[in-house]
Amino acid sequence: MNQPINVGLLGFGMAGRTFHAPFISNVPGLRLKKIKANREESIALARTRFPEAEVVPSEEDVFSDKSIDLVVIATANPTHYPLAKAALQAGKHVLVDKPFTITSTEAEELILLAKEKQKVLTVYQNRRWDSDFKTVQQVVQAGLLGRLVEYEAHFDRYRNEIKPNTWKEEALPGAGILYDLGAHLIDQALYLFGEPLEVYADVQVQRELSQVTDYFEVVLHYKSMKAILKAGMLVREPGPHFILHGTEGSFVKYGMDVQEEHLKAGRFPADTPDWGVEPEQNWGTLNTTVQGLHFKGKIESGRGDYSGLYQNVYKAILGHEELVVKPEQARNSIKVIELAMQSSREKRRVTYS
Numbered sequence: 001m002n003q004p005i006n007v008g009l010l011g012f013g014m015a016g017r018t019f020h021a022p023f024i025s026n027v028p029g030l031r032l033k034k035i036k037a038n039r040e041e042s043i044a045l046a047r048t049r050f051p052e053a054e055v056v057p058s059e060e061d062v063f064s065d066k067s068i069d070l071v072v073i074a075t076a077n078p079t080h081y082p083l084a085k086a087a088l089q090a091g092k093h094v095l096v097d098k099p100f101t102i103t104s105t106e107a108e109e110l111i112l113l114a115k116e117k118q119k120v121l122t123v124y125q126n127r128r129w130d131s132d133f134k135t136v137q138q139v140v141q142a143g144l145l146g147r148l149v150e151y152e153a154h155f156d157r158y159r160n161e162i163k164p165n166t167w168k169e170e171a172l173p174g175a176g177i178l179y180d181l182g183a184h185l186i187d188q189a190l191y192l193f194g195e196p197l198e199v200y201a202d203v204q205v206q207r208e209l210s211q212v213t214d215y216f217e218v219v220l221h222y223k224s225m226k227a228i229l230k231a232g233m234l235v236r237e238p239g240p241h242f243i244l245h246g247t248e249g250s251f252v253k254y255g256m257d258v259q260e261e262h263l264k265a266g267r268f269p270a271d272t273p274d275w276g277v278e279p280e281q282n283w284g285t286l287n288t289t290v291q292g293l294h295f296k297g298k299i300e301s302g303r304g305d306y307s308g309l310y311q312n313v314y315k316a317i318l319g320h321e322e323l324v325v326k327p328e329q330a331r332n333s334i335k336v337i338e339l340a341m342q343s344s345r346e347k348r349r350v351t352y353s
Contacts, residue, residue, distance in 0.1 A: 004031050008062035011074035012037040012046045020074050022268045027310045063090040076167045077174030081106040088113045093120040098183040100330035102174040107331035120317050123330035127184040130257035131278045131304030145246025152228040152243040155181040156235035176213035185229040186333045196220035200349045201340035218340045249288025257304045276304035
């Protein structure tokens, strides 16, 4: 299990420096060999934080390096498909930051190419390793709420001004909150409940002068339950992150996983003993009946650690473990996004097929 796997990281902006490099370097066996960066600030930061990695100016410097086994794509959304395709054609395993691609057709093409090349292809759905989502998963799988009838998840922020000089605020393919935060919420719901029967959505632009969608409500309809997924940029007083109701009780959880906050503050998993541990005030409340006994109280959140995704990718490449985030699952998330946009335009439920 100590067999080294060399990694080439494309992009050292917010995603590369915050969500990828710290976790690549935290997994024994993964070696961050090259970082592709262009901006002077990013180049300097990469050299300071990861002096063992060579900083290179182009993707080709990574693709042509025969010693690199895994390419991680942490660039702007419109580049995910062409870069992933080029990496696979160069004979590399590939991890793509979310969203996987802009269209489900592009996703399917990459899946087929990865199979042809016999390479691992996956997507960075790190929010499956959030502390609170891991707890929600346990509550659902243990049947603590009886038969689940409603699942609701929010990813709310307050940013009433348009952030300048960022592609995320430009009217580009794959921009907007549905591809950004929606990719997380949709993946979590599909991971828990599978593919829905129908999709209904309301996607809007709420901020003045915004060029991209900044609010959505997506409802996934299943046979006997529904999953409500919401995110917005004008939520100054956030409500619960998760709300679950079942025939025997409810689970309500406030607050977000602490990992992103710690990463932005400059803390990293390798030097933080309590990494991913939520404070007690953020634990969710369970109010239910189990085997005739009524219980109401706090449920300790599981420990979150995005390193788990990279540990799984490392073992999957070596053939020691099944891939957790399968590309077919990521393709289905893009399919839901496409159907959600169609539903919002047509103001009706759309059949998932």
